[in-house]
Amino acid sequence: MIYDFIIIGGGISGVFSYLTYKKRKPNSKCLIIERNNSLLKKLSISGNGKCNFTNDYLNYKKYNNGENFKNLIINNKKILSLFDDLGIVYYKDEEGRFYPYSNSAKSVQTLLTSLINEDDVLLKTTIISIEYDKSSKIWTLLSIDNKEFKSKNILISTGSINYPSLGSDGIIFKSIKSLGINFTDIFPSNIYINCKETDVLKELSGLRFKACISLYNSNDHIYSESGEILFKDKAISGIVTFNVSSKLAYLYKNHLISKPYLTIDFMEDYSKDDLLKLFKKENDLNKTLLGLFHPNLANILYQRCNNLNDIINDIKSFKFEIDSLGDFEHAQVTCGGIDSKEINEELESNKFSGLYFSGDILDCDAPCGGYNISFAILSGIKVGESIE
Ligand SMILES: Cc1cc2nc3c(=O)[nH]c(=O)nc-3n(C[C@H](O)[C@H](O)[C@H](O)COP(=O)(O)OP(=O)(O)OC[C@H]3O[C@@H](n4cnc5c(N)ncnc54)[C@H](O)[C@@H]3O)c2cc1C
Structure with a gap:
């Protein structure tokens, strides 16, 4: 037939x-x-x-x-x-x-x-x-x-x-x-993004945060979105990250990729000045961090920063270098x-x-x-x- x-x-x-x-x-x-x-x-x-x-x-x-x-x-x-x-x-x-x-x-x-x-x-x-x-x-x-x-x-x-x-x-x-x-x-899209900071990721693995995630390529801002971010052992996931991966996949596909990285703003509704005031209320940095975040994140911020400015920069713009898109x-x-x-x-x-x-x-x-x-x-x- x-x-x-x-x-x-x-x-x-x-x-x-x-x-x-x-x-x-x-x-x-x-x-x-x-x-x-x-x-x-x-x-x-x-x-x-x-x-x-x-x-x-x-x-x-x-x-x-x-x-x-x-x-x-x-x-x-x-x-x-x-x-x-x-x-x-x-x-x-x-x-x-x-x-x-x-x-x-x-x-x-x-x-x-x-x-x-x-x-x-x-x-x-x-x-x-x-x-x-x-x-x-x-x-x-x-x-x-x-x-x-x-x-x-x-x-x-x-x-x-x-x-x-x-x-x-x-x-x-x-x-x-x-x-x-x-x-x-072709590249996988609407997928988690593997990042190079595996020690940090391992520490945060399984935790979810309401945050704003941004994609940069050669220091050019490409895209930002706010929502729930989920940490995995070697990757950042969650719907907003999937949406970022769509822009990232497009860069890979068109051979435009150059030193891509993500930043996460863990306190979008607070400006740096707001944070400065908040931290100045209390002398003990560690205590303030524990009042704001899950202990694992508080500990990471405390351990990797030398001073208050570093901490505030990390809270507002924690950098993750992109390793690759997740798998097909x-x-x-x-x-x-x-x-x-x-x-x-x-x-x-x-x-x-x-x-x-x-x-x-x-x-x-x-x-x-x-x-x-x-x-x-x-x-x-x-x-x-x-x-x-
Ligand atoms: C977990 C998940 C959740 C999603 N959620 C959403 C959502 O909520 N909203 C949204 O807009 N998009 C969503 N998507 C994306 C959406 O499902 C796809 O874009 C859509 O299914 C594409 O439709 P399609 O018909 O082109 O392909 P498919 O739905 O993949 O259908 C292709 C079909 O072809 C069959 N096939 C393949 N090769 C052969 C072959 N050689 N011979 C015979 N049959 C073959 C396959 O078995 C399959 O059934 C989601 C995707 C996934 C994986």
Whole structure:
């Protein structure tokens, strides 16, 4: 059988592409091929299990390489009206993040899966190669267990190589590259950041602080965000650090990195003068520090500083030299992917007709906040709308 449309990867992007396409062409022969034993596995754990699916501040400027998707990422209206149509009730938090009213990513997974015709899904099947026959204009897909599938159009919505435990490990990249399709360099993003001050990190490991974290590159200020910071043995983590990692990954990807470091302001709501007054109330530095911080941090500040000025500088701007981004195994997204020059506005390959890409595999990623699921949805819809 020759399908009209085969979707490789039943994640968020692939599923929304399917729903859009099937609505337009209910009688078409369409198949989703997914290697996991169920669809939408990554969605089912997204947003700490709550599924932060979009954001009020959605626009292309939020994204690394977003300018190449200007016409796709405009606002969240399309996503919200789609969720309304699907009967998914949602709410918005004070930071503009949207969640399903159920607070359950699994409920979204179950509902979306129920909308897909069972005969249109093939699970536990991993596609490892794609080939195009120019004369017949037909694509042939080969699975790891040697099954062949033929289709007029194919969508590669396999995700990238981050979080491979949920199916996205880039196993199909080799075959895509062999067609002469280029990828930009890729880096893990929305991930913890490994730093060089391992003694300090070990001492603080497991502790959380409300603080402001800033990224510098060659002493240029790149980005700052306030929120909860979590210390690990060799790294700094937490959502705000994930957002910093998004900017850092962009620097790595574009070969702009030069002596990057982080600073942490442990008392954002106090100026240096405020701190000076506070410390002058009491002669015993150690006692004042213990009145302000967890003993481990108080001890570090006390041990490494020679005088009050040093202590205040460290409280306001504790420096951590960056060693590297965390690993792909735990990264929420990948920075980089299919080079935007390879695709047109419909997300179809410029080199091959009938070959489309959507979601994480494309070179477009954003910090946390619902932006990445939004991009997966919008790009999937775009392909579903485009295929004739
Ligand atoms: C822990 C975690 C939490 C997250 N939370 C949020 C959040 O709250 N909000 C947000 O906006 N973003 C979040 N993200 C990011 C978001 O989940 C991704 O951006 C999104 O899933 C990308 O969708 P996708 O369809 O492109 O890829 P995926 O969701 O990764 O789907 C790709 C699918 O393709 C399948 N596949 C891969 N290769 C093959 C193959 N060769 N053959 C067959 N099938 C294949 C995979 O098994 C997978 O099911 C989170 C990510 C993680 C890891």
